[in-house]
Amino acid sequence: xxxxxxxxxxxxxxxxxxxxxxxxxxxxxxxxxxxxxxxxxxxxxxxxxxxxxxxxxxxxxxxxxxxxxxxxxxxxxxxxxxxxxxxxxxxxxxxxxxxxxxxxxxxxxx
Amino acid sequence: xxxxxxxxxxxxxxxxxxxxxxxxxxxxxxxxxxxxxxxxxxxxxxxxxxxxxxxxxxxxxxxxxxxxxxxxxxxxxxxxxxxxxxxxxxxxxxxxxxxxxxxxxxxxxxxxx
Numbered sequence: 001x002x003x004x005x006x007x008x009x010x011x012x013x014x015x016x017x018x019x020x021x022x023x024x025x026x027x028x029x030x031x032x033x034x035x036x037x038x039x040x041x042x043x044x045x046x047x048x049x050x051x052x053x054x055x056x057x058x059x060x061x062x063x064x065x066x067x068x069x070x071x072x073x074x075x076x077x078x079x080x081x082x083x084x085x086x087x088x089x090x091x092x093x094x095x096x097x098x099x100x101x102x103x104x105x106x107x108x109x110x
Numbered sequence: 111x112x113x114x115x116x117x118x119x120x121x122x123x124x125x126x127x128x129x130x131x132x133x134x135x136x137x138x139x140x141x142x143x144x145x146x147x148x149x150x151x152x153x154x155x156x157x158x159x160x161x162x163x164x165x166x167x168x169x170x171x172x173x174x175x176x177x178x179x180x181x182x183x184x185x186x187x188x189x190x191x192x193x194x195x196x197x198x199x200x201x202x203x204x205x206x207x208x209x210x211x212x213x214x215x216x217x218x219x220x221x222x223x
Contacts, residue, residue: 008150032210043114043201043214044153051210088152092210097143097166098203100152 003027006089006101015110019076023089023101026070030091030099033065035074038086038103047087048074079108112136114215116202122221128190131218135183135204142179143212144187145201153201159185160207192222 006023013019021035032051036044048063050056050072056063062075072091076083086103115134123129135142140161145153156175158166161182170177174193179185189196199219205212 004152006152034210034212036214041219043116043216046211046213049211090152090210090212094210095208097155097158098153098210098212100154102150102152 001026002102003099004089004091004101007104008102010105010107012107012109013079015079015081015108017079017108019074019079019083019106019108021074021076021087021089021104021106023072023091024070025072025091025099027091027093027099028067028070029093031094032092033063033072034090034098035061035063036088036090038088040085044088076106079106081108081110084108114202114204114213116200116215116218118218119216120219120221122223123192125194125222126191128188129192129220130186130188131200131202131220133185133187133202133215135185135202136213138206139204139213140182140207141205141209141212142185143201143203143205144177144185145203145214147199147201147217149198156187156200189220192220194222196220197222 035048064073089101090098142159144156147153199217203212203214
């Protein structure tokens with residue numbers, strides 16, 4: 001079993017929809033939680049960074065961390081075709097490597 | 111502020127040939143990572159540096175891969191000899207020490223033929 005599980009999709013939604021992306025993990029020592037967006041043939045771009053549990057909002061993006069359930073989510077409001085990309089969740093312990101999920105492919109149709 | 115810079119962006123080599131990738135991290139970032147990303151998968155760590163010291167190289171195939179980070183800034187990752195299975199994207203990232211917030215370069219796409 002992988003440390004971080006993420007549904008690869010693809011997830012296809014109409015423009016304007018609310019998108020929910022999720023990851024589960026097994027290592028309770030993870031403290032830092034991140035979401036990256038990766039366009040084709042580009043490097044991962046950091047979208048959201050959260051320490052420990054709770055919510056964080058940045059524009060159309062909201063990240064949630066539930067450490068008791070070992071579950072993290074990324075919500076995208078008013079999705080746009082430009083949001084079409086692969087979304088990677090990642091997490092780490094202090095002073096340690098990032099462990100990634102496999103990524104979810106998102107397609108937003110205009 | 112400049113981000114993480116990697117070169118080359120693309121490289122095509124024949125199997126058994128050597129290849130090297132270069133990374134310049136964000137200024138002031140002590141931690142540097144080299145990740146490997148296969149198609150359809152998330153990045154997997156090859157090696158992590160804290161300043162000049164390789165603190166996690168457990169996933170680096172040391173029979174053919176080597177890395178260095180002289181003076182704790184730039185880093186080079188080398189493969190010698192390359193195998194067909196090494197075809198992948200090699201990503202470099204950097205962060206402040208201990209923090210999970212890592213920033214990635216654009217990657218080097220390696221094709222071994």
